[in-house]
Amino acid sequence: MSDTTTSGSQASRMPRFVRRFDPAVATAFGCILMLLVVGSIYSTSFLSPEYLLQQLKVASFLGVIATGMMLVVLLGQIDLSVPWVVSTGAMMACAAAAMGPLGGLLAIPFGVLCGVLIGLVNGFGVAYLRIPSMIITLATNAVAQGLMVVYTGGFSPQDSAPEAMRWLATGFLVPGVPNAVIVWAIIGAATVFALTRTTFGRSVYGIGNQERAAYLSGVDTRRIVLIAFAVAGGLSAFGGVLLAGYASKAAQSMGDAYLLPAIAAVVLGGTSILGGRGSYLGTVAGVILITLLQSILSVMQMPEAGRQITYGIVIVIMLLLYGRAPATR
Amino acid sequence: MSEWRYWFAEQRGTLLALGIFVVMFIIYTANHPAGFTANVVQTAANKGVLLAFVAMAQTLVVITAGIDLSVGMIFLLTNCLASWIVVGTPMETALGVVAVLLVGALCGALNGAIVIYGRLQPIVATIATGAIYYGLALLLRPTPGGSVNEDLADALTTKLFGFMPASLVTLLAVVLVVWVPFSRSVYGRAAYASGSSEIAAYMSGMPIRRGKFMAYTLSGLLAAVGGLFLTFFTYTGEAAYASGSAYTLFSIAAVVLGGVSLFGGKGSLIGAIFGAFAFRTIGDLLFVFDFEPLWQPLFQGVVLLLAVSLGAFALFRVRNRLEWFG
Numbered sequence: 001m002s003d004t005t006t007s008g009s010q011a012s013r014m015p016r017f018v019r020r021f022d023p024a025v026a027t028a029f030g031c032i033l034m035l036l037v038v039g040s041i042y043s044t045s046f047l048s049p050e051y052l053l054q055q056l057k058v059a060s061f062l063g064v065i066a067t068g069m070m071l072v073v074l075l076g077q078i079d080l081s082v083p084w085v086v087s088t089g090a091m092m093a094c095a096a097a098a099m100g101p102l103g104g105l106l107a108i109p110f111g112v113l114c115g116v117l118i119g120l121v122n123g124f125g126v127a128y129l130r131i132p133s134m135i136i137t138l139a140t141n142a143v144a145q146g147l148m149v150v151y152t153g154g155f156s157p158q159d160s161a162p163e164a165m166r167w168l169a170t171g172f173l174v175p176g177v178p179n180a181v182i183v184w185a186i187i188g189a190a191t192v193f194a195l196t197r198t199t200f201g202r203s204v205y206g207i208g209n210q211e212r213a214a215y216l217s218g219v220d221t222r223r224i225v226l227i228a229f230a231v232a233g234g235l236s237a238f239g240g241v242l243l244a245g246y247a248s249k250a251a252q253s254m255g256d257a258y259l260l261p262a263i264a265a266v267v268l269g270g271t272s273i274l275g276g277r278g279s280y281l282g283t284v285a286g287v288i289l290i291t292l293l294q295s296i297l298s299v300m301q302m303p304e305a306g307r308q309i310t311y312g313i314v315i316v317i318m319l320l321l322y323g324r325a326p327a328t329r
Numbered sequence: 330m331s332e333w334r335y336w337f338a339e340q341r342g343t344l345l346a347l348g349i350f351v352v353m354f355i356i357y358t359a360n361h362p363a364g365f366t367a368n369v370v371q372t373a374a375n376k377g378v379l380l381a382f383v384a385m386a387q388t389l390v391v392i393t394a395g396i397d398l399s400v401g402m403i404f405l406l407t408n409c410l411a412s413w414i415v416v417g418t419p420m421e422t423a424l425g426v427v428a429v430l431l432v433g434a435l436c437g438a439l440n441g442a443i444v445i446y447g448r449l450q451p452i453v454a455t456i457a458t459g460a461i462y463y464g465l466a467l468l469l470r471p472t473p474g475g476s477v478n479e480d481l482a483d484a485l486t487t488k489l490f491g492f493m494p495a496s497l498v499t500l501l502a503v504v505l506v507v508w509v510p511f512s513r514s515v516y517g518r519a520a521y522a523s524g525s526s527e528i529a530a531y532m533s534g535m536p537i538r539r540g541k542f543m544a545y546t547l548s549g550l551l552a553a554v555g556g557l558f559l560t561f562f563t564y565t566g567e568a569a570y571a572s573g574s575a576y577t578l579f580s581i582a583a584v585v586l587g588g589v590s591l592f593g594g595k596g597s598l599i600g601a602i603f604g605a606f607a608f609r610t611i612g613d614l615l616f617v618f619d620f621e622p623l624w625q626p627l628f629q630g631v632v633l634l635l636a637v638s639l640g641a642f643a644l645f646r647v648r649n650r651l652e653w654f655g
Contacts, residue, residue: 078452131637132591134396134452138578139634146627153623256570260460263453273450305471308464315457316443324448 024270024322028285035292042299053178057170059291060184061242063284065258066265067191068235070283071228073266074195076208076275077126077133079229081118082236082262084144086255089115089237090244091148097162104162111241112234118144119233123226133229148252156252161244169245180242187235192280204228208275261290264315270322342588343600349586350607357610360617367492373613374494375486375562377606381500382555383576384583384605385508385598386437389548391584393541394524394593395444395451399459400552401577403436405568406466407556412475412566415557422478430553436462437549441542459577466568473567475560482561496558500602503554507547508598516540525594582633583608608632 039046065082072079093111096103103110118140125136151157171179195201203224206214215221239258244250269286271278293314297307337344354373358365383400390397407429414425436458443454485495511517519540522530530537555576560566581591587604589596611632615625 125638129638134398135581135585135591135637136634138581139630139637142578142630142633143627144630146624146630149626150623253571260456263456267453273453303467303471305464305467308460308467310464312457312459312461312464315460316447316449316454319449319453319457320443320447325450 022270022279022282025279025282025285027318027322028268028270028282028289032285032289032292035289035296039292039296039299042296046299053176053181055291055295056288057178057180058295059287060178060180061169061239061246062258062261062265062291063184063287064187064242065236065239066262066283066287067187067280068232068239069262070266070269070271070278070280071191071204072133072232073263073271073273074204074208074275074278075225075228076211077225077229078263078273079122079137079232079236080134080259081122081137081141081144081233082259083253083255084141084148085115085118085233085236086240086243086258087250087252088118088144088148089240090250090254091152091157091159091240092237093165093241094157094159094161094244094250095151097165098159104164107162108165108168108238108241111244112238115237115240116230116234119230119236120226122233123229126229127222127225152252157250160249161247165241165245166248167245169242180246183242187238188280188284195280200224200227205276208272208277210276260311260315261294264311265290268315268318274325340597342590342595343597343603346587346600346603346607350603350610353607353610353614357614357617360614362617367488370492371488371494373606373610374497376613377609378496378500379555379558379562380576380579380583380609381602381605382503382551382558383580384587384601385503386548386551386555387577387580387584388587388589388596388598388601389520389544389551390440390451391589391591392524392593392596393520393544394527395541395545396581396591397440397455397545397548398452398577399436399440399455399462400548400580401573401575402459402462402466403433403549403552404556404559404576405573406436406462406469407433407553408559408563409466409469409475409566409568411557411560412477413469415477415481415560417478419478422481425478426481426557429557430550433553433556434546434550437552438542438546440549441545444545445538445541459573463568463570463573466566466573470566470568473565473569475566477560477564479564482564485558485561499554499558503551504598504602507551511543511547512597516543520544521594523593578633579608579629580605582629582636585636585639608636 036047045051065086069079069082089111092114093107096110097107121140122133122137125131126133167179168183169180173179173182195204203214203219203221206217206219207221207224211221240255243254247254265286266278266283267273267286268289269278269282269284271282293310294307297310302310358369361369363369383404386400386403387397410432411425411429414428415422416425440455440458443449443458444451447454485499487495489495489498516536516539519530519535519537520543522535523537523541527537583605584596584601585591585604586607587596587600587602589601612625612629615628616622
């Protein structure tokens with residue numbers, strides 16, 4: 001692309017910390033500041049620490065789910081099975097908790113494991129059967145939905161979330177900081193470490209850039225893709241577990257509201273939808289941006305219809321600003 | 330003789346879809362308590378054409394190597410719109426129908442403009458526009474309701490001459506009016522060519538942008554015909570998110586069953602129609618075999634998973650391991 005070469009020559013004259021800063025991430029943070037200003041006009045309590053921490057807690061559910069989505073998008077793939085993997089994780093964790101004391105102990109790992117299993121099916125289809133990821137993940141989404149409908153008998157599940165799940169989502173280990181935020185921070189730190197300091201992370205970027213080249217340089221690309229999808233499934237389910245802990249029960253369509261925001265957060269954070277380029281800092285910015293946007297729309301008492309329309313328009317505009325593919329020449 | 334071979338190779342996917350559908354439908358009617366009667370055929374046709382129209386819409390985009398995750402939402406939006414404006418005197422109704430079709434085409438054109446001229450990935454762009462269309466549908470119908478010109482609705486969902494479902498006749502008419510001219514025009518050829526190799530089509534000077542734009546626009550139009558028919562069947566408009574996303578999903582399954590390649594450039598609208606009928610019949614099979622309705626989503630999901638995995642058989646034709654890694 002021509003624009004990367006020009007910005008590269010300009011960047012070499014700038015100090016190092018400026019050079020390393022992605023313009024997309026900067027734009028996202030700029031939008032966050034703008035939203036904070038707009039929000040503070042609508043409501044005076046918008047800038048209070050309690051409100052902002054509350055926002056961060058809500059953001060952490062999306063943050064966990066978007067982390068998995070980002071891994072997959074970095075590979076140049078996409079995971080459309082998020083809605084029902086989130087619901088499956090939540091329902092299965094609550095179901096395990098209803099089995100008795102041992103089930104209560106294993107509720108969280110069991111919920112996450114169910115997500116990992118669906119992720120493994122996705123990864124196997126994409127990596128070994130070469131099925132386009134959006135197709136196989138749409139199909140596993142439908143299968144997960146079918147399984148949950150059969151399991152619950154078509155009604156909302158009766159089981160409620162155990163104490164451990166509620167504590168994980170809403171408790172306070174460190175005074176003042178909700179546990180969910182700490183959970184997101186730990187997952188985020190682990191992801192940053194994996195992406196920048198391990199061969200796994202390098203391989204993910206490599207595959208996203210040019211899978212053939214990564215394969216030729218000795219990366220077991222199929223295994224990496226399989227692992228990435230399994231991790232993404234596990235993280236989606238974990239997001240569901242946290243959500244169930246927050247709402248203290250699981251619901252049928254609790255995951256529906258997370259597919260578009262997760263993709264949007266990743267893409268708005270400057271991760272290329274074609275893969276191979278993007279930083280976790282950007283995804284954090286995207287998640288906070290989306291959460292603040294949702295929050296402002298609800299402060300403005302915008303109905304669901306207006307929120308959907310605003311979402312779609314914001315994503316299209318931001319993509320047009322920095323997500324365009326090169327022209328055919 | 331060799332002419333026949335080429336024709337057969339080109340139509341293999343379509344013929345396979347026709348075969349699957351015929352087998353499924355024979356099993357279905359053989360086990361149906363009423364048997365093979367005009368009424369059973371009419372009910373099946375009326376349910377089938379809804380998915381057929383959405384699948385046709387999906388096919389037009391898939392042929393250009395794109396994918397449209399907003400078809401289900403265009404279908405919902407036009408359903409909600411039709412429940413407002415396809416009412417009143419014959420003149421008002423006709424204007425309403427035209428307006429609904431125009432809005433559908435406009436939605437498709439917006440998708441096309443964003444994907445082609447904005448150079449965004451179809452999958453992300455249509456997820457985002459899908460949210461917009463769903464939001465508009467919700468604005469129109471926050472709660473289910475509305476009405477439709479019942480004379481027109483009944484005329485298009487009844488039987489002609491006592492045996493021929495009118496919905497099938499409409500389907501045929503739409504194919505003749507929309508698909509046949511488009512697929513034979515320069516733009517149709519360009520849409521196919523850009524699906525099979527965009528660079529090659531560009532180099533040979535085909536109008537790929539206009540071809541793709543036409544394909545997206547007509548796709549929105551076909552989804553709107555589906556939305557109209559939904560209104561004719563239900564007499565109401567409803568912005569149900571689950572129903573919209575289910576139609577998007579099923580349209581992809583129907584396209585795959587219909588022998589249209591998801592990588593673009595291959596397949597026909599006719600195949601997608603039989604794919605849609607086959608998929609619907611598979612879903613209905615559960616009822617004639619007295620399964621609990623609860624199992625239907627799972628069954629359809631598994632069929633979908635198997636249908637898309639069929640596309641993976643291309644893997645076994647790979648000669649060189651490097652061909653795995655695009």
